[in-house]
Amino acid sequence: MGKYIMAEENFRTISGEDKIFGINKLAQEMIQKVGKEKVANATVGTLLDDEGNLVVLSSVADALKQLSPNDFAEYAPIAGIPSYLEAVKKAVFMDYEPGCHLEAVATPGGTGAIRNAIQNYTRRGDIVLTSDWYWGPYNTITQELERRLNTYSLFDQEGKYNVDALKEKLEQVLAFQGRALIVLNTPSHNPTGYSLTSDDWDQLLSVLKQFAADSSKKIVLLVDVAYLDFAGDAKEVRAFLPKLENLPHNLLPLIAFSMSKSYTMYGMRCGALLCMSLDKAIVDEFKLVNSFSNRGTWSNGTRSAMVVLSRIFADPLLFEKVVKEREAALSMLLSRGRIFTEAIEKSGLTMCPYHSGFFAIVLCENPEAVAFEAMKEGVFTVPMGNGIRVSIASISEEKCREVPEKLALAAGRITR
């Protein structure tokens, strides 16, 4: 009979345990006991204000409120409302018009976009590549599709983007299966907060082009831009996009877009997968296969969220309000990041190279024990690899200042 009675395992390792959920629950319990001032719940994956409340862009919420009943009730087309897909392109590229064909298909959040990319550009049993620090669901998605996740070391000895490690793994994967899909989460990589620099991008693309010189190989670069609008200056963080517009036909960039963070609409499940190519036939087949995947997985997407994004990009006043509100939230987050980085330096701890974003990784030995020890001080984090993940997005500036010292004390007690 195996592990399951009626269900099929289907090559997945299914664990019921949700580590983050468990730690978050412990944090809530401590808050009940000692008050929220004494607890830093740095486990949460959403942006909270200094009082611990979810940051919601009121301009976006107001736009939702103004929709008609039909905007909520009606089905959207399978591939998404056309005006939404145009809005998505603007949300990603802003005023820049890429010198290539560009198509988009709506998906439920970034997760749906990543799922569709892996489903349509790899085969059952294939290896999917990402860095050793990665967002856990990449592994879940890969397994659900009966693919396998394989990783390369994100940083080299100098703490720089490790393009050589990618090159080595990619060579193996291409030799083995003739095609490769690489998931790259930038800017503000989850969980490290690293953003590829312009140099990193040039090196990366140079390597990918070398492999693509063999026209029998197919390489897909899936860029997960979930944190695009919480990474820094809007134009600077998008500076890599033009580098993707004139790649060889067998080196295909896909972009996973999500409204969750950028428009604080986590619970509306609205995102998109985008495709850039000089070859129209490639973007046409992208539209075709991803529409099929939509139809055969979740059907269509959340219409009301699509209408809201369409309106934001059709109404300059509304757009300005959204941008202004978001800039204030971004400024809060960037400030937390600076303070946290300084406090880490003072504490004697080290962290993975951090630029911006929701999370940072503090490196330590025996991270499970350190995280557990830190709970006693009211610091709740998530142990991961050889470090602990701190959600800067969910704790105040004051706590960003205090947490590193408490983590250092906890780490000291553990290694002693």
Add this chain to the structure above:
Amino acid sequence: MGKYIMAEENFRTISGEDKIFGINKLAQEMIQKVGKEKVANATVGTLLDDEGNLVVLSSVADALKQLSPNDFAEYAPIAGIPSYLEAVKKAVFMDYEPGCHLEAVATPGGTGAIRNAIQNYTRRGDIVLTSDWYWGPYNTITQELERRLNTYSLFDQEGKYNVDALKEKLEQVLAFQGRALIVLNTPSHNPTGYSLTSDDWDQLLSVLKQFAADSSKKIVLLVDVAYLDFAGDAKEVRAFLPKLENLPHNLLPLIAFSMSKSYTMYGMRCGALLCMSLDKAIVDEFKLVNSFSNRGTWSNGTRSAMVVLSRIFADPLLFEKVVKEREAALSMLLSRGRIFTEAIEKSGLTMCPYHSGFFAIVLCENPEAVAFEAMKEGVFTVPMGNGIRVSIASISEEKCREVPEKLALAAGRITR
């Protein structure tokens, strides 16, 4: 290189052509030319009033409007909000408490529920069984998951549910793969409008139990109840549910629930998959594997829709309003069905056994040609198998009275 340049076919037959969309477009064009009075657009899969506007339950739309920004913005838990899952059980079972364990997991609409059921209770390459008249996306979902759809004849020579045909196919499938998943869309089957009678259910379950007597076999019966609240008397259409509560452990009923039709929230993408078993371990593994599938496919569901259903079942006054509004819509639909059935009889045409629901199938030879010919008379339908599908849900009583004669004329011109 094959058919695709960069994408992978992955055992799917992907056609860009969307027949229904195309015919609907022709109907819209004719409406522009000659006015909507002269056109019966019977292609649409949503319930429209006699003026051709989407029926939206205003009580549900108002409840959505009253939500807080956070109800829209926040993530829902992966498996769904607990109060939503309780509400789903009540939405399906009403006051009846089944004498078995019952679990539910939120999904994007009924499509997501069907997808999760097939993913978790069959294996890659398996045959999935349904009737020869079936909702097209069953085939899309099955292919997307690299399974194959196989059909049995829904009706016997007397126009009754063909349990013998199911038995024969099931025997083959079980001999071949040792497990079987059967998709059954009732009440108000799409596209025929047939609802299994109490006798049909007894015969069906008797056959399934015979096969389940071999404890090495696994049988999953997935009941798609998308039209549960548009089929007739609320209690009568649910009379089959208690029959599912004491089945052998290796004969597992799953239920695909959707808010799309019952709460006219098509575009909010909210549904659930439910599982009934006397064995707690089986419902526990159901929860586990389906939560994993959620995490690895679309992550979580639309929170605001879940909150609305929770409120409807927590607020007796709101519940009563929803039921009353829905009864009016149902009564309109049932009346259209009666009139259409009478008009079919007068026209000399025959249709598949129809009880209630959004669609009916008019049987004819050369359905593509008949449907095309009928367009000239302003009647837009969808040719399917050896018949044409008429959406009663989308045309007025008056048109339900007129359409059969026009179809008979078109059929006469074609066969002449």
